[in-house]
Amino acid sequence: MIKPVAYFKPGSLKEAVEALQTENAWPLAGGTDLLVNMRNGVEHPDLLVDIKGLEELNVFEVDGKIIIGGNINLNFIIDDARLRKVCPVLGQSALTVATYQLRNRATLVGNICNASPAADMAPALYVMEAEVVVSGPQGERHVPINEFITGVKKTSLKKGEVVLRVEIPNPKVGKTAFLKKQRYRGHDLATVNVAGIANPDTGTLRVCIGACAVTPVLLKGTDELYKSIKDVDELADKVSELALQSISPIDDVRSSAEYRRDMTAVYVKRLVRTICS
Amino acid sequence: MKEYTKELNITVKVNGREYHESVPANMTLLQFLRNKLLLTGTKEGCGIGECGACTVVMNGKTVTSCLVLAAEADGAEIRTIEGEAKGEKLTALQESFIKYHGEQCGFCTPGMIMSAQNLLDRNPKPTREEIVEAISGNLCRCTGYEPIIKAIEAVAEKGNR
Ligand code: FES
Ligand code: FES
Numbered sequence: 001m002i003k004p005v006a007y008f009k010p011g012s013l014k015e016a017v018e019a020l021q022t023e024n025a026w027p028l029a030g031g032t033d034l035l036v037n038m039r040n041g042v043e044h045p046d047l048l049v050d051i052k053g054l055e056e057l058n059v060f061e062v063d064g065k066i067i068i069g070g071n072i073n074l075n076f077i078i079d080d081a082r083l084r085k086v087c088p089v090l091g092q093s094a095l096t097v098a099t100y101q102l103r104n105r106a107t108l109v110g111n112i113c114n115a116s117p118a119a120d121m122a123p124a125l126y127v128m129e130a131e132v133v134v135s136g137p138q139g140e141r142h143v144p145i146n147e148f149i150t151g152v153k154k155t156s157l158k159k160g161e162v163v164l165r166v167e168i169p170n171p172k173v174g175k176t177a178f179l180k181k182q183r184y185r186g187h188d189l190a191t192v193n194v195a196g197i198a199n200p201d202t203g204t205l206r207v208c209i210g211a212c213a214v215t216p217v218l219l220k221g222t223d224e225l226y227k228s229i230k231d232v233d234e235l236a237d238k239v240s241e242l243a244l245q246s247i248s249p250i251d252d253v254r255s256s257a258e259y260r261r262d263m264t265a266v267y268v269k270r271l272v273r274t275i276c277s
Numbered sequence: 278m279k280e281y282t283k284e285l286n287i288t289v290k291v292n293g294r295e296y297h298e299s300v301p302a303n304m305t306l307l308q309f310l311r312n313k314l315l316l317t318g319t320k321e322g323c324g325i326g327e328c329g330a331c332t333v334v335m336n337g338k339t340v341t342s343c344l345v346l347a348a349e350a351d352g353a354e355i356r357t358i359e360g361e362a363k364g365e366k367l368t369a370l371q372e373s374f375i376k377y378h379g380e381q382c383g384f385c386t387p388g389m390i391m392s393a394q395n396l397l398d399r400n401p402k403p404t405r406e407e408i409v410e411a412i413s414g415n416l417c418r419c420t421g422y423e424p425i426i427k428a429i430e431a432v433a434e435k436g437n438r
Pocket of ligand 1: 320321322323324325326327328329330331332341342343344
């Protein structure tokens, strides 16, 4: 059972920010994490601020910048033909999240606000250099995605703040992919997930690994490897070595740390071969 | 300071009929349907979004009603299993479930029908893969899924409803 709680659906951002400043208030979007945690007794909000009535959170644009509002659900991201063209890796990632019914509720912004190290939308947003646009008592601020997620279930959101949207200011062109290791085929959280983008013209290779540290890990130094190593198998080996130096996986219910390391090597190599050849 | 309330008045349309009710904010849509409206066709399996037994259609989209608050459904149009058959007349999909033994204990069936019907409504000729994906959020402990997939395929071939 969900414990008694107050509920408020603001019609304006001002009202929302005001409500979110009260004691123990939580924003409610899709609710697919929050309501589960409430039911399981993990979270005990006193006030749910339902942000689905806020206009500002319904934005969705793909011309030039990509803008995804806080109310945009994952099935929308999968189905939008224009986004599929400009940034297919987002839809690919979204398709691996939960089930069809849950994706009708679950939002991209919620996925990163939940800040699970295994968040499936995060690696793609890291390689795309996304920014999180936050509104609060002090006005609006833009936070790079890798500064937004700060730890296990931790973000840089402050009291009273709400995420309006995620922006990808310069959608990178190149070959992208998202790969996910899970315990069984079907719907499961990631044991390891990886996203990447490669562009031979600009010499950029970006690889991000999820579920193997307290936050997703964007590899540093991949551009140099990409520019200097022409053989794709050798490149895959080197990037995977770099990955193993950069992650710090733990043992948990889904996998041992050792297995995570092994799978990181396998999935990073597979990713590099996919996007670099 | 504004007072925020734990009890709300909501208006919800369920299977075409409008209801005005007062609900506690911690009541789920599933509890609202079953305990307030006594529409007990929709089932509770896990209560945490994993099994799909509680699947209903909200504003044209399937949702797990255990993870929607009744308060969030204010102003929404809901379709449940009770709205599928017209009196004694079953839908083509329901008939097909009977014909192909798509149900055994029946516990998953209301949610399964809602997911499958919603798929056929948005995509009348789904492929096998699309069918599997569409019902992948609906767990069934009895049938092994194959009869369910056949039942949906049969309707897709003949045309919906
Ligand atoms: S009861 Fe809702 S998904 Fe299981
Ligand atoms: S028929 Fe028994 S769970 Fe599906």
